[in-house]
Amino acid sequence: MNGKFDRQKMTYFPLSVRENKVSIQETSIDPHSYTRNIPSALQEKTSIIAQQILEANKRNASVICAFGAHTIKNGAGRLLGMMAEKGWITHLATNGAAVIHDWEFAFQGASSEDVRLNVAKGMFGTWEETGLYINLALAVGSYEGLGYGSSIGSFIACGGLEIPSRKGLLSLLENGEEDLTLSERSSAADLLELLTYLDIPSGFLSVSHPFAEYSAQCIAFSQGIPFTSHPMFGHDIIYTHKANRGAIVGRTAERDFLSFVGSVSNLEGGVYLSIGSAVMSPMIFEKGLSMARNVSIPQGNAITNCQINVVDLQQETWDWSKGEPPMDNPAYYLRFMKTFNRMGCPVSYTCADNRDFLVSLYNELEKRS
8 A cells, every 4th residue: 555645755846947828917807908809798798797786785795706717817816806996896706726826926927837748747736936835825824813815815915924933833832821722722833833844934034926916815805805715625736835734724714615604694685706617616605505594594584685697608508597407408417507506596697708707797887886
């Protein structure tokens, strides 16, 4: 039987040697100078959704936008941040890969490697700065009581990390105040272990992010807007790095999930946007909605007046407002739509490029504001 893999045997490489497919300065979307033609049918759809969002804003109901990593790779990070800044979107939720692309854009202005080429060389995902800094930021954020997304948002916005002294952390663990919870002690212990393992000195660790203006996480953190990440262990390149710690990922991701459920609890009269996320978004939404209803139904609020708008590239072959398709229809096997359709809320599907959708939605919201 093979033993557990030892990441200390691995070689990590500087991001500066990696070829990147996407430059954020070239790709970032400006809704006012967008040149792609937006179909009239999509404009009609986004006009309806914009009105739903503005009505939700008036009710102080949640407007949650959950999205996949390609939304960031397509240059929509700053656009999402702008929509949150204006108060149209009240919560941004994504997966671990989007967090990485968003951070790499902020750090070096480029992201997205050649997977086929680098896996063949045993180099895929083995980038020192990405693995070290994101894992370290999560460890510091966990200790500070932050979630996954806000840990990285804070790291970018502050231009670095405040590293506590190992002596101080040890003293906290040995002689900490009585009101220090076990969870807080665990966070301190995890950070102490990592700082000792990596031999990182105390003080402010300055890490420049010259392209921070393009970061959705940075904008959200600076504006106090929830940006939550919902990772799956082993799915992202930070798990290849020796600085990765499962307890830290779990603690920060748990905080983000509960923050997400908190926003779902306020979805009566609100809007849920799911853009290009076939797995993460429907999975966290169905659990979050069930949890929220578990508490709200006894209080007389079933959270059914929530418009779910799903955006994806797959062609629409079924009108989901009619309910679930029969098993002999290919749309029956569109798992994420089946999930959303079973939530007991009105559901609408839009087939569109996420860039076109977000630009059209932004313009429609701006016209009405």
